[in-house]
Amino acid sequence: MSIPFVDLHAQYRALKDEIDEAIARTIANSSFVRGHDVEAFEAEYSQLMEAKHTVSCANGTDALYIAMKALGIKAGDEVITTAQSWISTSETIGQHGAKPVFVDIDPTTSTIDVSRIAEKITSRTVGIIPVHLYGQMADMPAVMEIAQRHNLWVIEDCAQAHLATINGKKAGQFGNIATWSFYPGKNLGAMGDAGAITTDDPSLARHMACFARHGGLVKGDHEMEGINSRLDGLQAAILRVKLPHLVSWTTQRRAVAKRYDIMMADIAHIKTPTEVSGREHVYHLYVIESENRDEMAEVLKANGVPTVVNYKRALPFLPAYAHLGHRPEEFPVAFRLQNQILSLPIFAELTEQQQDIVVSAVRDAVA
Ligand SMILES: Cc1ncc(COP(=O)(O)O)c(C=O)c1O
Missing domain, CATH: 3.40.640.10 (Type I PLP-dependent aspartate aminotransferase-like (Major domain))
Known part of the structure; x- marks a missing residue:
């Protein structure tokens, strides 16, 4: 599937x-x-x-x-x-x-x-x-x-x-x-x-x-x-x-995200999104971090799980801004994360069965 x-x-x-x-x-x-x-x-x-x-x-x-x-x-x-x-x-x-x-x-x-x-x-x-x-x-x-x-x-x-x-x-x-x-x-x-x-x-x-x-x-x-x-x-x-329907879709997205959080809490070497106290995240994207991002994406793809990188190059490092001459040391966090972020499937209608497949593919990838 x-x-x-x-x-x-x-x-x-x-x-x-x-x-x-x-x-x-x-x-x-x-x-x-x-x-x-x-x-x-x-x-x-x-x-x-x-x-x-x-x-x-x-x-x-x-x-x-x-x-x-x-x-x-x-x-x-x-x-x-x-x-x-x-x-x-x-x-x-x-x-x-x-x-x-x-x-x-x-x-x-x-x-x-x-x-x-x-x-x-x-x-x-x-x-x-x-x-x-x-x-x-x-x-x-x-x-x-x-x-x-x-x-x-x-x-x-x-x-x-x-x-x-x-x-x-x-x-x-x-x-x-x-x-x-x-x-x-x-x-x-x-x-x-x-x-x-x-x-x-x-x-x-x-x-x-x-x-x-x-x-x-x-x-x-x-x-x-x-x-x-x-x-x-x-x-x-x-x-x-x-x-x-936006309010109920948002509630559903948040429930999907919380389920991902719980299911992946014990997986070593990945970081799931942090919802800061007092803020309500609406999970347009569910972005995890991994030092082996590219290999993980390959394993997920082989398991039928598509992923996206949002975004693969932080803005200062895009060719469009080459004229500004930015260096990685100016934006160390953005520079590091552009190689670690990976967006997993998320939408209001994502079923528990589909989520189980995503998470087991993530487990395969880190095994
Ligand atoms: C953060 C952000 N700003 C602006 C836009 C631009 O929106 P649109 O694609 O409707 O032009 C998008 C979406 O693509 C976005 O994600």
Whole structure:
């Protein structure tokens, strides 16, 4: 029996009638770009995330680009971010002509090491983008304290962290703006690209909505130059079917993760994820660490268990940032972990039988 890394079809099967109806309704109404479902989704998403405003957009990468634009980023600015993330977090900084300034990661959570942020602040620093990596939040109280002290904005990259919390406060409720991805494999996934931005600030929300829609909220009234980054009506209709299930899917993901934790607690030479006290991890990814990562991945593959490395090269060491001339010693934790991390299959519908197969393959690999 081979196991999928993520079983998107399982989710579709469970909601097939409602999703098919939502797609058929959108086609019948021809509401392909924006429309009723987009507006309804924005309102429903704001409610669940406890944000005053949701601005939907085409994907989580555009969400970051649009958020920074609204905060007034300009060429020559510096933005502090984490050394380990998907490249969207840093490439959107560069696309504004600004410079990503990377900070090493905390070895326990793989999120930005808040004790190393202050030393990276210069007169050109304008903001900080922490990433709630793998589904566990960065230390946001500490990030906000530094930001307030230095008068910097904060964008929370919540692409992997729908419903994650710190001391009961949800991801997205700390920074000036939060950005979200609904890429199909995300904890809340569309059937194509989709994204959103949340904020409590009405003027930022309006600015972002305008910018994402060719600079105007009313067709033909362009208040500024913008871009075309809108949520499809079809994706909004599908997301509205899925959104009411996000809480229970998150509970299921957490239960799968806890079962992995218990089953693998006695396996020597691997480290399972640490959930920091007070934080609720939503396990977008279940990432273990092993010094024999590549051999382990081979054994798992031979046993029908797919794995992924998220991500195989930390951002400072990507060819895209060769011009910054970063050295391994500047980011020792990210440099070490890029060769040790391995993501195991996780999704809400993962069965106990499937999990047993994954764990026995991990045992085989270390035997
Ligand atoms: C941390 C992080 N930021 C940003 C993004 C970008 O989202 P999208 O793929 O929707 O553009 C992703 C997902 O791919 C992500 O994992």
